[in-house]
Amino acid sequence: MTMRCAIRHGLGIAWSAAFTALSVRTSAAASSVLEPAGAGARLASKLWWWIGGTLSVLYVLIGALLVFVIVRRATRVADGFSIPPPDEPRERRLAKIVAVNAVLTTLLLVVFLAVSLSVGHAVVALSSNVDVRMKVTGHQWWWEIEYEDPVASNTFVTANEFHVPVGKTVDLHLVSADVIHSFWIPNLTGKRDLIPGRNNHVVIRAERAGEYVGQCAEFCGLQHAHMRIVVVAESDEDFARWLVHEREPAPEPTGEKEIHGRQVFTSGPCVMCHTVRGTMAASRAGPELTHLASRRTLGAGTIPNTRAHLFAWITDSQSVKPGNRMPQVPMQGADLDDLAAWLETLR
């Protein structure tokens, strides 16, 4: 019987195997909801294992039951219009079974809801004692991060990458400069939207050191695919060092090439959009570049931060990240060389 074959081979084995695979599979991917490294993500993953796990087991059981029913009740042909009169006692029995199942379903959902609400409460409670505050602004298609401090001179701005101390609660104040974006670091915490005209907050508390990659999760236009962000979780000491370093202005160039490179930057169109503290460049239309060379990526995670990629970005960022807001800047050989050389000193 074709159907029996299809069902026996196609369903029974495939489904249970697939769901087992889903449960035990460990990922080589950079980011994963199932490998939490932050308090929010850990709570969510707990929910995943409880709700998702329960439902997976249930699915296998229901699937097995369905296969059993189908195999047992399958018949070769329909024999005419003679429909046997309903077997009343059996119908009543079935009605009872359906009713009991409906009640059990409701109970199960109530349990899910209770677990979900209590976890939701725990997530909210994470924001009770904030240690570090930062403001994250979504731009098409990069992230601006502003470290907040009661002492005005301690604040600074950076882009597409920021550090957090392990075990400390970091409050991110989320705003948007243009369209709706969504902040999401799968290993650390769930999503929160950045909506024009609104102030949202999300809390992250990293539980172990590491680099965690996130990506804008709300479609925001042409380069939604290349709007990545890196969070580096590190010890308190390393974090303190990072703060000190980020507050510094750009180092004064020493070599001839680098001095010329800076001149190319400050006398060219670059200053219309970028900031490099310690120079005249102070516009915030594009990413802040004061410590560009210390970052891991260029173009909000589009390419690694290496000399070759830096060249490619400066000369033709449109072919690297089509549609990004950086205009094509014509640049001569020596100017380009020296500009890249200077940018590489911005550690």
Add this chain to the structure above:
Amino acid sequence: MSAAAAEPLVEFDEAELERTWRRPPGLWGWLTTVDHKEIGMRFIVTALVFFALGGVLALMMRIQLARPDNHFVGPDLYDQIFTMHGTTMMFLFAIPVMEAMGLYLVPLMIGTRNVAFPRLAAFSYWLFLFGGITLFTFFLLNIGPDAGWFMYVPLAGPAFSPGKRVDIWSQLINFTEISALAASIELIVTTFKMRAPGMSLGRIPIFVWAMVITSFMVVFAMPAVMTCSLFLTTDRLVATHFYNQAEGGDPLLWQHLFWFFAHPEVYIVFIPATGFVAAMLPAFTRRPVFGYPAIVSAASAVAFLGFGLWVHHMFATGLPQLGTSFFSASTMAIAVPSGVQVFCWTATLWSGRIVPRVPMLFVLGFLFLFILGGFTGVMQASEPLDLQLHDTYFVVAHFHYVLIGGSMFPLFGALYYWFPKMTGRLTNETLGVTSFVLLFAGFNLTFFPMHLLGLHGMPRRVYTYLPETGWGTDNLIATIGATILAAGVLAMVFNMLWSLRRGAPAGDNPWMADSLEWSVPSPPPVYNFAYLPYVGSRAPLWTRRDDDPVVTGLRTDCREVLLTHTSDASPDSVSLLPEPSIWPMMLALSATVTFILSCFTPWAVPLGAVLVFISLVGWASPGGSEGRCRMKPVARMTREELARLSEIAA
């Protein structure tokens, strides 16, 4: 035929009945027809063509995503493709095809000669067709919408989407929503007023119930999206500020209005599918569906609750905790009625004998896929968990399991099931099984890995991804699956085209099914029923007796139909249906001109008003035999006859 055995009370001229109901021959007749079967068939075929186009768009996306950093299409085209895919599948396929099945089947299932407002049905079709053509024409001109089928502002607003791409989308909403509203009102009135005598509320086939419930959802949901797309149009065209936060508007207003429509929309697509399942199960389990009242109330409950869930699309927007908790709870609650339906179907299988014909394979496949899609839906009802799953490929997997597994599998089954009725031919069984196996395997191979992609952080709507993300393998598997899925669709299409010519003659009732449409020849005559039947049970063809009474006395020289009371379907009065007319098409054309010009100038509105007025005057002018039929008193349906029918119905 049932009527043959019954004793006609008056002289009956079947040839005259045929002459009265058939449309004029040739192209003119084709353009002016108001026959619900012809309109329904066209509607179905057109929607399936859009399904194929949407499928091609999906394949293009799968090719682009098959490996990291692929350059098959660029971001600009990709954004248009995924927007077009979503828009096409939702507005030009899923809703219309369900309405179309309703337009074709409902009059046949409730035992009447046509829908209540035949010209409105024709208008509904033309407007849908013109809307779809408009959208694809603009897409081919590289003016396809590109801000997602959900068109979030401010991305879709005037500042970030200059040009006409978004305007085309918001006009398409006008096309399809008016078309859907027209079809819905059609189905509600037809079901409430035109059922065969004796078909009281408790004897209405579940599929017809499903269409009525769906139609009510359309009536309540569509105004929300028409409102929000109108706001978007005016924001873009005449610089209103509904969504401009700088001037006191709010981008979230869009999301509330849009999801107030778009979440119920999922159920608008799903509830008819439950109707298909309930219609097919009796034929292939050789018993009535278990729990008729439970299934109908569950569908109503789903429809009702479906309006209270929309905020679960907005958990990440930072709404207050209390609000999100409420919507978590309501989202979980909808699993209860859905569960009841599944339990009833399982009980039907358990106590029936399963006949493994092709439509039944799709019903069984549906159960496995829909339950999985339902389960992943419950996971996303939990707000903290949803914040991890929202806007990732996990969601893509979830809603394709619900929409393809939960709606399209029953639809494909339904197409196989009613193909013999619509065409008079049987489909090929072997090819049918092949198409099912390909569709089932291809579907799972495509969409199951997407759960994993979502869990590993892949967001939706990205035109490419970096190699180091590790998403390459699962994406490649999904792409391979998509080609198998496409092969399944091709096998099904080939099967149907082949069977259209070469299929074995079907006869009236090849599945030995229980509902009224199987009592008439295949394909049904233009007047549907020679004698309107009397319905004495939920499974009229299984309880039929040779001496069952029939309705006689409707005139054969006029398009008369019998109206019955809503609750007990006792005869109420006789009504006259209109003749074929070109004006529904002209009205649709007028609307099309208005909508397209509205993208460019507000002056389209007064111009459109004039065109629409002219078309409506033409529409309302009596013509053909209408005047003659109206002048004559309703002669043959005497008071005695109505009394006799009432007695029968009681």
